[in-house]
Amino acid sequence: MLHIKKRLAFTLPAAAMAASFALPASAAVVASIKPIGFIAAAIADGVTPVEVLLPDGASEHDYALRPSDVKRIKNADLVVWVGPEMEAFLTKSAAQLPANKNLEIADIAGVKPLLIRGIDDDEHEHDAELSKESVKSGQQDVSDEHHHHGEFNMHLWMSPEIARQSAVAIHGKLLELMPQSKAKLDANLHQFEAELADTDKHIGAQLAPVRNKGYFVFHDAYSYFEKHYGLSPLGHFTVNPEIQPGAQRLNQIRTQLVEQKATCVFAEPQFRPAVIDAVSRGTNVRKGTLDPLGMGISLTKDSYVKFLSQLSSQYASCLNGA
Ligand SMILES: [Zn+2]
CATH class of the missing domain: 3.40.50.1980 (Nitrogenase molybdenum iron protein domain)
Incomplete structure (x- = not known):
């Protein structure tokens, strides 16, 4: 009797592990920029790999996706980015993702009240052509006023509180996608929150x-x-x-x-x-x-x-x- 019980206890986690290995090999969390990748890596640790689109040395204000990036986005378990006002280069690809695989940090309900207004004191305002293009190709008819750059400062990863909320949101999305990893995801979130505090x-x-x-x-x-x-x-x-x-x-x-x-x-x-x-x-x-x-x-x-x-x-x- 005792023997059988023990064997059962060992077989169940093994089956769960096999199930998680059956996921497509290319799937991962894809973050637009490194600091967002840092937050995602804390939550996804031991669950799924994290990749970052923007190479070291590139500017977050000015990047063009390579064909391999587009493929990575398409195959991702989850894409995490600030939003179209920061990474205009992602707008089009992200619009093609199902909602459960697309996480815009600027869109998290708890983040909106924390946004700081931008200061329009230089030429940046008139340099929004790229993002205008991407918004239009996303089939949205938005007025010019709407994609005015600089309404809010979008360097959201610099806020410890927004980082915490992003971690909670990433945890929520991954939990939906991989409920079998709940224990690890929960532990990762708790550890991240404790270390951050x-x-x-x-x-x-x-x-x-x-x-x-x-x-x-x-x-x-x-x-x-x-x-x-x-x-x-x-x-x-x-x-x-x-x-x-x-x-x-x-x-x-x-x-x-x-x-x-x-x-x-x-x-x-x-x-x-x-x-x-x-x-x-x-x-x-x-x-x-x-x-x-x-x-x-x-x-x-x-x-x-x-x-x-x-x-x-x-x-x-x-x-x-x-
Ligand atoms: Zn910047």
């Missing part, structure tokens, strides 16, 4: 001493992080890193750097424009680097908290002037 506390403590130090960032990617941790940005050079600021804007920034006694100017790993050197020359302003996409960080279940911690250290090391 812990990291959030550490970052708050690390940044507390530099909250009042003014600085400029190269591109307008950090609002959610800055607001969450109470930092004091004085401004940004550009909204879209592909668009260099004009001479008049640079003059303004230079004046502000001096008059407002900025401590730092931050470039990015993929954007080290000469304008940053030019603007800070002859001032006491220090130069730092902020990585908004976690370029050097690989996809593991801990990568999102590593990403936030790295960003925090990058702020702290320049603003502290150590």
